[in-house]
Amino acid sequence: MTRFRTLSLSALVVALGLVWNRGDAQTSAPMAPATPPPLKSLRDGQHDFDFLLGKWKYHLKRLENPLTVPGSTHWVEFDGTGECRPIWNGKAQLDTLDVNGPGGHIEGLTLRLYGPESHQWSLYWSNAAKGTVDVPTVGSFVDGRGEFYDQEVYRGRMILVRYAWTGTTSKSPHFEQSFSEDGGKTWEVNWITDQVRVE
Numbered sequence: 001m002t003r004f005r006t007l008s009l010s011a012l013v014v015a016l017g018l019v020w021n022r023g024d025a026q027t028s029a030p031m032a033p034a035t036p037p038p039l040k041s042l043r044d045g046q047h048d049f050d051f052l053l054g055k056w057k058y059h060l061k062r063l064e065n066p067l068t069v070p071g072s073t074h075w076v077e078f079d080g081t082g083e084c085r086p087i088w089n090g091k092a093q094l095d096t097l098d099v100n101g102p103g104g105h106i107e108g109l110t111l112r113l114y115g116p117e118s119h120q121w122s123l124y125w126s127n128a129a130k131g132t133v134d135v136p137t138v139g140s141f142v143d144g145r146g147e148f149y150d151q152e153v154y155r156g157r158m159i160l161v162r163y164a165w166t167g168t169t170s171k172s173p174h175f176e177q178s179f180s181e182d183g184g185k186t187w188e189v190n191w192i193t194d195q196v197r198v199e
Contacts, residue, residue: 042119048141049093049112049121051168052084055198060099060106063190066179067154071188076103082195091116123148123163137163144168160184172196 060078080099087094093112099105107128113136114121122136139148146165151158160180167174177191 045119045121045140046090046114046116048146048168049084050086050090051173052093052095053086055083056081056195057198058082058097058099058193058195060097060101061192062103063188064103066188066190067159067181077101078103078106080106081198090114121146121148137161139163141165141168154179157181162187 058078058080060080061075062078063072064074064076065072078099078101080097082095082097082099084093084095086092091114093110095110095112097106097108097110109126111124111126111133112121113124120138120140122138124133124136126133135150135152137148137150139146144166146163146168148163150161152161153159160183162178162180162184164176164178165173172194175191175193175195176189178187178189180187
């Protein structure tokens with residue numbers, strides 16, 4: 001009888017062990033990775049800046065002393081030329097600018113790079129007077145209007161910068177640069193460019 005009880009107890013322990021191990025195996029088995037939700041279909045904007053390809057005459061207005069109190073109202077004007085060339089079969093552009101005015105001489109260039117995964121453009125501005133490349137201003141076009149943003153330090157303060165392109169189907173595209181020091185609640189335009197194509 002004692003031996004039978006011992007065997008029965010042993011069988012019970014083994015059975016419980018099998019159930020425990022089977023249950024543990026079920027809970028610790030690797031799960032199949034969850035399928036990520038599909039990404040929102042994004043419009044291909046690789047050719048959104050094609051309207052700038054070619055040679056141009058520029059008229060530029062620059063606000064002196066942006067973000068000052070009570071507010072600057074003095075604009076300096078420049079005139080000159082520029083040219084935009086495609087790179088990498090249109091996935092990038094190099095745009096040069098050479099203008100003169102009472103405020104001096106500006107030699108600048110913009111390198112535009114298109115991200116095929118993000119469907120956004122990154123715009124890198126450089127001024128020959130500085131000899132460096134600024135942080136990229138990133139964005140895209142919606143219904144013919146292009147908006148591009150970045151964060152920069154201006155006079156020791158972190159601000160938001162916005163580029164806006166309009167009139168992209170006309171013979172005179174319009175560009176504005178604006179600064180915001182309140183997180184985008186209000187914007188002050190400080191750079192305006194109008195250009196006319198040179199045939």
